[in-house]
Amino acid sequence: MSVEELLERYTRRDKLPHIWCPGCGNGIIMGAVIRALDQAGVDQKKTVIVSGIGCSSRAPGYMKFDTLHTTHGRALAYATGVKLARPELKVVVLTGDGDCAAIGGNHLIHAARRNIDLTVVVFNNDIYGMTGGQYSPLTPQGSYATTAPYGTVDRNFDLCELVKAAGGTYVARGTTYHTRMLIDLISAGLGHKGFSFIEVVSQCPMYYGRKNKLTSAVAMLEWQKEHAVPVKAAAKLTPEQLKGKFVIGELHRQEAPEYTEVYANLVARARGEEK
Amino acid sequence: MEKVPGIVTVNEKWCKGCGICIAFCPAKVFTAREDGKPVVTNPDACTRCGLCELRCPDFAISLGGKSHGE
Numbered sequence: 432m433s434v435e436e437l438l439e440r441y442t443r444r445d446k447l448p449h450i451w452c453p454g455c456g457n458g459i460i461m462g463a464v465i466r467a468l469d470q471a472g473v474d475q476k477k478t479v480i481v482s483g484i485g486c487s488s489r490a491p492g493y494m495k496f497d498t499l500h501t502t503h504g505r506a507l508a509y510a511t512g513v514k515l516a517r518p519e520l521k522v523v524v525l526t527g528d529g530d531c532a533a534i535g536g537n538h539l540i541h542a543a544r545r546n547i548d549l550t551v552v553v554f555n556n557d558i559y560g561m562t563g564g565q566y567s568p569l570t571p572q573g574s575y576a577t578t579a580p581y582g583t584v585d586r587n588f589d590l591c592e593l594v595k596a597a598g599g600t601y602v603a604r605g606t607t608y609h610t611r612m613l614i615d616l617i618s619a620g621l622g623h624k625g626f627s628f629i630e631v632v633s634q635c636p637m638y639y640g641r642k643n644k645l646t647s648a649v650a651m652l653e654w655q656k657e658h659a660v661p662v663k664a665a666a667k668l669t670p671e672q673l674k675g676k677f678v679i680g681e682l683h684r685q686e687a688p689e690y691t692e693v694y695a696n697l698v699a700r701a702r703g704e705e706k
Numbered sequence: 707m708e709k710v711p712g713i714v715t716v717n718e719k720w721c722k723g724c725g726i727c728i729a730f731c732p733a734k735v736f737t738a739r740e741d742g743k744p745v746v747t748n749p750d751a752c753t754r755c756g757l758c759e760l761r762c763p764d765f766a767i768s769l770g771g772k773s774h775g776e
């Protein structure tokens with residue numbers, strides 16, 4: 432599908448061009464999500480896209496789907512409500528690293544624990560972009576932010592490990608640089624029944640980049656290219672060799688009962704309609 | 707800009723001059739203008755790999771035909 436067709440079919444043309452800064456990763460991820468939805472063949476009329484608050488959370492506003500732009504940190508709570516009320520819908524959550532790992536961290540672990548059938552795409556730019564570059568729980572330890580002029584002392588989360596431990600059944604990590612892989616990872620997440628989680632290592636040239644001597648979007652994508660190690664290659668490396676790098680690809684997949692199905696069974700049982 | 711079928715084109719109105727397409731095109735199809743926006747200076751070298759289209763954050767590049775997954 433050409434870009435023109437893609438935009439015509441899946442975006443609110445009158446809202447474009449978008450307002451993100453030059454070189455911001457949000458546009459690349461939004462493009463990848465749209466292409467993945469197309470690739471996975473989801474029914475546009477039966478898909479709901481939910482976001483919280485942040486630069487990244489503005490993405491659904493540009494997308495021609497039923498969309499919900501909710502409150503900071505609560506995208507997963509709203510999405511859980513939508514999915515439980517209407518389990519036949521495909522529910523996709525677009526969220527930022529601050530939105531889902533800081534204020535929304537509790538929702539994240541419990542949505543994963545329930546294995547509710549949502550597809551979550553995290554726009555991880557390592558920073559609070561919208562509010563001016565404060566550090567987030569994903570800001571790498573030692574790097575700089577408006578609120579960490581001498582470097583962060585906090586250890587950062589490995590969000591994929593966290594979601595895996597909490598019970599997520601599809602966990603993957605991609606980057607804005609490896610765009611084709613990203614589309615495939617999101618598409619696979621859409622096809623998986625259960626809690627699907629895709630962390631996207633992205634770039635905020637405006638705040639993270641400027642504070643950390645990554646002076647342009649190009650420099651930030653170069654950084655991704657140099658530091659990302661595909662899962663298969665990583666398996667052959669020692670922890671020492673992997674130091675300072677990060678692993679991309681499908682990291683975890685597991686079959687487990689899905690929450691809305693378990694819930695429907697409970698309802699049937701309570702009504703004496705045991706299947 | 708007039709569109710030649712099958713040739714990569716840039717929508718100057720949407721392009722924000724981030725330079726991603728210029729830096730990462732494997733065939734060096736683009737050259738940067740003074741304002742950082744790309745000019746297609748080497749169209750014959752384009753292999754239609756589609757990477758510029760997928761990586762442009764502003765949906766400003768078009769291969770003018772089919773792309774990823776087709």
Ligand SMILES: Cc1ncc(C[n+]2csc(CCOP(=O)(O)OP(=O)(O)O)c2C)c(N)n1
Pocket residue numbers: 484485486487488503526527528529530531554556558559560561562567
């Ligand atoms: C309850 C509440 N607390 C704080 C804020 C202010 N706020 C808006 S966006 C944001 C952080 C956004 O960071 P992230 O989720 O990483 O999104 P990004 O802008 O980086 O895409 C904060 C703290 C808010 N809107 N609501």
Ligand code: SF4
Pocket residue numbers: 450451452454455456457486487556560561634635636637638
């Ligand atoms: S502040 Fe950062 S995250 Fe927000 S639009 Fe600009 S580059 Fe993107």
Ligand code: SF4
Pocket residue numbers: 454716720721722723724725726727728742743744761762763764765766767
């Ligand atoms: S990647 Fe897109 S926005 Fe960036 S310079 Fe190229 S055409 Fe312009």
Ligand code: SF4
Pocket residue numbers: 714730731732733734735751752753754755756757758759769
């Ligand atoms: S399609 Fe590939 S070769 Fe052609 S201009 Fe784009 S990046 Fe370069």
Ligand SMILES: [Mg+2]
Pocket residue numbers: 485527528529554555556557558559560567
């Ligand atoms: Mg962020």
